[in-house]
Amino acid sequence: DIQMTQSPSSLSASVGDRVTITCRASQSIRSYLNWYQQKPGKAPKLLIYAASSLQSGVPSRFSGSGSGTDFTLTVSSLQPEDFATYYCQQSYSNSYTFGQGTKLEIK
Amino acid sequence: QVQLQESGPGLVKPSQTLSLTCTVSGGSISSGGSYWSWIRQHPGKGLEWIAYIYYSGSTYYNPSLKSRLTVSVDTSKNQFSLKLSSVTAADTAVYYCARGGGGGGAAAFDYWGQGTLVTVSS
DSSP: OOOEEEEOSEEEEOTTOOEEEEEEESSOOTTOEEEEEEOTTSOOEEEEETTTEEOTTOOTTEEEEEETTEEEEEESSOOGGGOSEEEEEEOSSSSOEEOOOEEEEEO | OOEEEEESOSEEOTTSOEEEEEEEESSOTTSTTOEEEEEEEOTTSOEEEEEEEETTSOEEEOTTTGGGEEEEEETTTTEEEEEEOSOOGGGOEEEEEEEOOOSSSOOOOOEEOOOEEEEEOO
C-alpha cells in the first residue's frame, strides 16, 4: 500500500490567516492526489483533485500544488467555515489510501 | 445533482455479516462511466477505502478486507451493496458510499452519502 503522511496533525490559526497543509506519499503518485474537507458529523467534501484542480463550487481561496511525493493544500485567507479536518487521498494505486488527517482549529 | 443514501442495520453481532445498500438518485448508476465506492471511518479516526464497483459488476477490493468482502450492483434499482462477513468490533465504523473509483488515477470521490454508523456488538 502507498502510505500517505500529513503534517501537521493539528494546526491552530486565526480568521484571515494563510495556512498550508502538507501531504507526503511513500512513493511517487505523479499528480494523483485529492484533498477533502470534513466537518464533525458530516461526510468528507472534495476540494481539490489531481493535485491542483479546484472542484466545482469550492472557493478559490483553496489551492493545491505538488507532484511526485510532496503535495500542499493552501487556504489563502481562512474563513470561519474553514475550520475542519482535511484529508489527502492518493488515486495512483487502485488500493486508494488517505492521510491521517489535519485538524484545523481556531486560535 | 447526484445523491447517495446508505441503508442497513446499525447493529451487527460479532461473527455475523454486515450488509449495507447505497441508493443513488439524481442520475443513473450505469451512466457516465462512473464507479461507486464504499469507504469507512472508525470512530474518531481517518478514512479507509473499502471497495469500488462499476455498473457492469466489475469490482476492486481493498486487499486487507478482500477475503471478507462482497460488493454488488443492482442497476434496476440504482443501488449497490456491501457485505462484510465475520465482523468483529474492529469493523465498527461509519460507512459511507461515494461516487468515484476505477483505475487510471483519476479517482476522486465527488459525491458522498451522509454515512451510517454500524456497531458490532453482542
